[in-house]
Every structure is written in C-alpha cells, then in structure tokens.
Amino acid sequence: MSHFVAMTTIVGTAGSGDAPWWQTAVIYHVYPRSFMDTDGDGVGDLPGVTSRLEYLVGLGVDAVWLSPFYRSPMVDFGYDVTDHCDVDPLFGTLADVDELIARAHQLGLRVVLDFVPNHTSDQHRWFVEARSSRQHPRRDWYVWSDPAPGGGVPNNWRSEFGGPAWTLDEATGQYYYHAYLSEQPNLNWHHPDVRRAMFDVLRFWLHRGVDGFRLDAFRRLYVDLSFPDEPENAAYDPAVDNESFAVVPIHTSEQPELFDTVTELRRWIDGLGDHVLIGEIYLGVEPLMRYHGTAERPGLHLAGNFNLLWTNWDADSIADLVTAYESALPGHAWPNWVLGNHDRSRIASRVGERQARVAAMFLLTVRGTPTIYYGDELGMSDVDITPDAVQDPWEKNVPGKGFGRDPVRTPMPWDLSDHAGFSTVAPWLPLGPDHERRNVERQRDDPTSMLTLHRRLIELRRTVPALALGAIDAVVAVEGVLVYRRHVDQQQVFVLLEMAGRPVTIHMDSLLGTDALPAVEGIDAIEILMSTALDRQGVEGTAVALRADEGLVIGLLHAATPGH
C-alpha cells in the first residue's frame, strides 16, 4: 500500500432514526442586509427574506439562521443592539418577523435567530443608565474598572477590532470593557439580573415561535473581574495577525462560569421544546470539545466548528482534521461543519472555483450538521471593495490588513434585472463583478451549475440515510484524494474528493483490503451516485478514475447486489 499517504480508522457513530431535527438539518445562513431588499433602500430586509423562502425550499435546506435584525445604530451592522426584542426599522417590524416565522413554518423551514448576549450597543438604554453615574443600580450590568494606578487602561486586554478593550468614560472616571468596538460594551454576566434579562430575551423570541439561536461571541460572556493581565502570545506576528492575538485571552474567554451557563441554558431550552443552540466558538478541536459538556452536564447542541476556515485545503490536512474532530467528540455530541460566514473569506475565494465544488460535496456528505453561507451555493467569491466603499468598522479601524468583512457580505445576485434583482437601487455594497453570469436565474436550470450541485447533494443526503445520520470511518488521504466512508445499517457509501488538482485512479478493491476497512468484503464494481461535475452516474469497475478537482459519492456493488 505504498500509495497511502495517511490512513486512519475512526468511528463517528451513526445517529438514530428518531434523531432531533438539528442533526439531520442543512442550515442556511442569511445575512439579512444582503439577501433581498423589498423597500428600495439598497439594504435587504425581513420581507425580503420572506419573499425568498421558496427559493430555500427549492434548494432543499431545512433551517434558516438570520444574522441580527434588532434595533441598532448599525456601527457593527446589527451586532450592536439597542433593543434585543425589537426590529430595526431598516429591516422591518415585529410583524414582519412573525410573518417570516409563520411562512417559514408553513413551508417546513425552521428559523434560528442570532442572539447577541455578550454586549449591547453603547446607545442601549441599559448602558446609558449604567454610565450615568457610578451609583446607578444598572452600573454593574457592564464591566467597569478604575484606571491603572499611574493612569491609563487597567490592563493589557485587547479588542478584537484593534486597540485596547477598554474605553474611558470621562464623566465617571472609569473604564468600561468591550471585547469588540468601544460602541459595544460587554455585559457583565456575573450579575444575576443580566442573566435574567438575557434569558427573558430568549423567552421573548421562543414565544414568537423561533426554533433556536446562534450564540454570538459566546466564548467571551464572562471575564475575570479581578482584571489580571493576559499572558503575551509568543506566536503573535504584528505584520499579519489581528492585534488581539498579541495576548492569549485566558481571562476573557472560557471562564468557569460560562460552562455553568451553558448547562443551565441547555436544560432550560430543552425543557421548552425542540430547539437548537449553536455557539459561535472560534477554537481548535480540543478546546472546542468543552462546549459539548458531558452526558450528565450537557453543553450546546452544536458547538460551532470553524476549523475548516483555517485548515489547509488538501487531502492530508482535511483527513487529519476530520480524524481529530471525530476522535475528540464525546459520545453524546453531534458534529457540525462550516465553510464560511459573514466574517470570513468565502470558500470559493479561499480554494478556487473548482475546489469549491469539492468543498460543497465535503460539507454535505461528511458526518454532522452543515451550514451553508448565503451565496456559496452559487459559488460567490469575495468582492473587492474600493476604499471609498468600505462599510465594515473593522476595516475602518485596521485598514489594509485584510480583516474587512465587506467582501463577503455583498448582495445576493438573483437574476438578470437591474441590481441583480436584489434591489431597485444601488445596493449598500457592490454586487460581485460576475453577477450577470453568477446568479440564481442563470444557475437554476443549468444541469451542472453550482446551485444544481448543491440542490442535488442535499437531495442525495435525504435519500441516502448513511449520509445524513450514518457513522463515518476510513478517513484516508491517498494520492491527494480524501476518502471516507459513511454507513448505517446495511447501507454504505464512499466519498472520494480529488483535492490536488490532478487526475488519479483509486483502486477501491485494494483500498478495501486494508486494515482501515476490516468490515468491508471484496467488491465487484462501484456505482457512481454523484460526481461534482454532475455529468456521470452508473456502474463502473473498481478502479475509480477521478478527474482533477472531481468529487464522487459512490456505492459498492457485490456479486450478490440485486440488479448487478
């Protein structure tokens, strides 16, 4: 077996037939500003999302998660909230949310909201009161510190968006802490009234019928209130890294109280029905596991797994990642995978257009709940934003280092009409230069388009139970091809993903003769269930010829296989 580059047997176990919806679901992430504008202001809105729900049904997804639409001065585009229980007029009204939820449910779609528990806007009534005086009963809803003994910031804590994580409130002479912008003061989750208020927010939305929450900036809810300096990070490279990497956030993330809150939240929400909690948790495999809790002290339903965002896109690295992740997951936990979101470079830009198809096949056939970022199903890329068009506060704070998120938040191209059918006026961010070619109308009926690929892969997931809930094993990198098996009961399928950009033949019979697959008998032929090129299907010999950048889902045929 000299051609084996890496070989590991791992077993991510199969889910059960009565699995909760969020285990079998495909989640679709909508950034409402950029999905569909119905009131002609160049910014997407909630009626816009509602008007496009049928599209999502056609695509085959099960749930839609919406980035924030709450009242906000929009300094961080809605992640700076002034009222967690109301809708910003830019996006519509509470009645529009009700309408969206009702229509989604009618269509069989679940609705997941973005919950922003870590901070509010500095314009939020709570913060306005808190900063009004040191004696105000609301003061301790936020995190305050006196200046350092000689003056200046209390310690070395850094903001994610550049600069210190402390801003002086001149009127009261104390600094307040903000993990993100100074316009986003952190709530003090140690305060029981804060916790109560935030649980009330969740209750408010659950009563309106939502099916779950994505928990924004979740690692950061608690900080060490004795405010020790963070240790320096030896790996920090100021030339390329985000400034916050200069320190290791051991006093501002993963505080012990957070995990009590996780369990409390999980037990509480499970007591109310069939909901999902998805954490935004940027962590490597091992530290991420803590968020799953234990069988006795449950954690989040889905601990956001963002490891694909920084893992090299090659068969060895991805095989290692899948193996490490699946081996680390506790038995009670369920995996999930994310290829992109509103904060990170799009997959098509990271790996190229051809590999983006392979990535789609990976996302929709690997074990775990997949999340698709809007537009990735069309193969949208990052869009160049000229300096005068920059909107993102991060880019404004730290220009030119590539942190800006505008490129991944450009409008969804729907059709060939003006502004790609997104709006009747020039949108808040430019459309991609390829929107006349790359849009829903063009791709919908094209039998080999990226959109059709997504639709067909989702359909395959529905019809092949091994893909939705089956176990995963035999994760191998062989000659630049990532191979894995999914199986449940008597059904098994293999996924072969050519990731090195060159044609290669994989001999399934010799692959199956190895220790990696002790359970598999010899085979007579394979059946191609789907190619990423969407141009071939059917029975072939056991030597599988993959074209460059091709992914295949295949079944195995034994002599005894009916019909063979």
Ligand code: GLC
């Ligand atoms: C999360 C969001 C990001 C936002 C930040 C602050 O990381 O995904 O868009 O800027 O939190 O709320």
